[in-house]
Amino acid sequence: MVTIGAIIYEPGSSIKNKTGSWRTFRPVLDNEKCVKCENCYIFCPEGCIQEDENGDFKIDYDYCKGCLICMNECPVNAITKVREEK
Amino acid sequence: MCEVKVITGTSAAAEAAKLADVDVVAAYPITPQTTCVEKLAEFVANGELDAEYIKVESEHSAMSACIGAAATGARTFTATSSQGLALMHEMLFIASGMRLPIVMMVANRALSAPINIWNDQQDSISQRDTGWIQIYVEDNQETLDSVIQAYKIAENEDVLLPVMVCLDGFILTHTVEPVTIPKAERVREFLGVYEPKHAYLDPDRPITQGPVGVPDCYMETRKQVEEAMERAKKVIKDVNEEFAEWFKRKYGNGLVEAYNLDNADTVLVAMGSICGTIKYVIDELKKEGKEVGLLRIRTFRPFPKEDVKEFLKDANNIAVLDKNISLGFNKGALGIEMASILKNKKVCNYIVGLGGRDIRIDDIKAIIDHVEKAEDDETLWVGLKE
Numbered sequence: 001m002v003t004i005g006a007i008i009y010e011p012g013s014s015i016k017n018k019t020g021s022w023r024t025f026r027p028v029l030d031n032e033k034c035v036k037c038e039n040c041y042i043f044c045p046e047g048c049i050q051e052d053e054n055g056d057f058k059i060d061y062d063y064c065k066g067c068l069i070c071m072n073e074c075p076v077n078a079i080t081k082v083r084e085e086k
Numbered sequence: 087m088c089e090v091k092v093i094t095g096t097s098a099a100a101e102a103a104k105l106a107d108v109d110v111v112a113a114y115p116i117t118p119q120t121t122c123v124e125k126l127a128e129f130v131a132n133g134e135l136d137a138e139y140i141k142v143e144s145e146h147s148a149m150s151a152c153i154g155a156a157a158t159g160a161r162t163f164t165a166t167s168s169q170g171l172a173l174m175h176e177m178l179f180i181a182s183g184m185r186l187p188i189v190m191m192v193a194n195r196a197l198s199a200p201i202n203i204w205n206d207q208q209d210s211i212s213q214r215d216t217g218w219i220q221i222y223v224e225d226n227q228e229t230l231d232s233v234i235q236a237y238k239i240a241e242n243e244d245v246l247l248p249v250m251v252c253l254d255g256f257i258l259t260h261t262v263e264p265v266t267i268p269k270a271e272r273v274r275e276f277l278g279v280y281e282p283k284h285a286y287l288d289p290d291r292p293i294t295q296g297p298v299g300v301p302d303c304y305m306e307t308r309k310q311v312e313e314a315m316e317r318a319k320k321v322i323k324d325v326n327e328e329f330a331e332w333f334k335r336k337y338g339n340g341l342v343e344a345y346n347l348d349n350a351d352t353v354l355v356a357m358g359s360i361c362g363t364i365k366y367v368i369d370e371l372k373k374e375g376k377e378v379g380l381l382r383i384r385t386f387r388p389f390p391k392e393d394v395k396e397f398l399k400d401a402n403n404i405a406v407l408d409k410n411i412s413l414g415f416n417k418g419a420l421g422i423e424m425a426s427i428l429k430n431k432k433v434c435n436y437i438v439g440l441g442g443r444d445i446r447i448d449d450i451k452a453i454i455d456h457v458e459k460a461e462d463d464e465t466l467w468v469g470l471k472e
Contacts, residue, residue: 002303002306002310003284004185004246004284004310005183005186005285005307007285007293007294007297008294008297009293011293011294
């Protein structure tokens with residue numbers, strides 16, 4: 001049900017709007033090759049790459065749109081692309 | 087007691103905005119609207135009207151400012167004309183899509199090129215599909231009354247759509263007529279305080295207005311506007327009746343006004359100030375024993391389909407006068423609507439008065455003669471030079 005004027009009355013509702021379904025290519029990060037330079041974390045335009053408590057970097061596929069900027073910026077080619085399958 | 091002032095159409099609109107106690111006016115001057123916003127600037131400057139007057143650098147900004155103001159819950163007014171209205175075009179969709187009850191006076195004027203400041207109705211007709219309610223008035227009194235009614239219609243919870251009150255440039259905007267001005271307290275009582283429930287700015291209630299409408303929900307928002315337009319027909323009629331009870335003036339049934347329709351086989355259909363001239367011609371012909379009727383369309387959007395069918399069911403010769411032209415179809419907007427509704431009747435379309443060309447009494451008589459003799463639907467440009 002769309003509200004009158006399409007007004008959203010609930011703050012923070014965009015968190016529920018999972019944008020990962022737009023993806024054609026999925027970036028896959030190999031933590032064995034990763035040198036923790038943080039380039040992918042800095043360049044991700046959606047802020048969906050985060051460092052976990054072990055110091056490993058993780059991609060949040062709920063929001064990653066598959067732009068592959070992280071892959072292009074990775075100096076050690078630790079990120080590869082895989083075609084999404086439905 | 088009411089006060090009677092001899093004023094122009096633009097002053098009447100400004101007086102009405104003052105009576106409605108608007109909170110925000112954002113406007114840019116454009117001929118022939120200018121005197122309306124000048125008057126409002128004067129009211130704000132001398133303390134007669136307690137409103138925020140926003141000076142903007144274009145009509146696009148004027149409508150943007152109105153949208154922002156209305157989204158906070160303020161009662162908002164603006165006015166424009168011709169190219170200015172065209173410049174507002176993209177913002178007009180936003181106002182109606184966000185369901186903001188903005189009221190705007192449109193001084194009808196031809197569009198360029200060639201540059202022309204005189205009257206026809208091409209400007210507002212070109213905004214037909216923006217989701218705005220459009221009221222076309224016949225005289226200065228109706229301008230004042232319609233701006234007041236427009237707030238009551240726009241702010242109704244069944245409607246929540248912006249309204250434009252269209253009056254013919256110069257013919258009404260710059261000519262003076264006696265206009266009865268009701269008492270401010272009465273008008274404020276009639277309108278009530280605008281208390282928006284859907285859209286208002288409050289730090290304790292954060293909301294998102296004008297968000298992205300993905301394919302999953304966009305169509306529903308359009309359907310909601312269409313349904314609101316449909317409900318607006320009843321609201322416009324009710325407001326017209328209620329206004330008559332309070333101020334003793336009414337305009338047909340609110341959507342259309344019938345004049346001498348009862349025994350008329352030939353009926354003219356038109357909008358705006360030209361209807362005054364048509365009524366004069368009808369009275370003249372009546373003296374000669376000839377019955378001709380007029381159906382004045384007051385609201386072009388929502389279009390009063392049911393009323394048109396009902397009022398024109400006995401008429402056989404229908405002459406539709408248009409002060410606009412859909413280039414490439416050789417019909418005016420009213421002509422197109424009428425042809426789509428009255429499928430089994432003879433509907434002739436007359437393109438008149440473009441760019442301020444005079445529409446004389448003889449022209450109207452010639453139209454009546456033509457439609458009575460015409461064998462099929464025709465479109466004719468009246469008053470063209472050879």
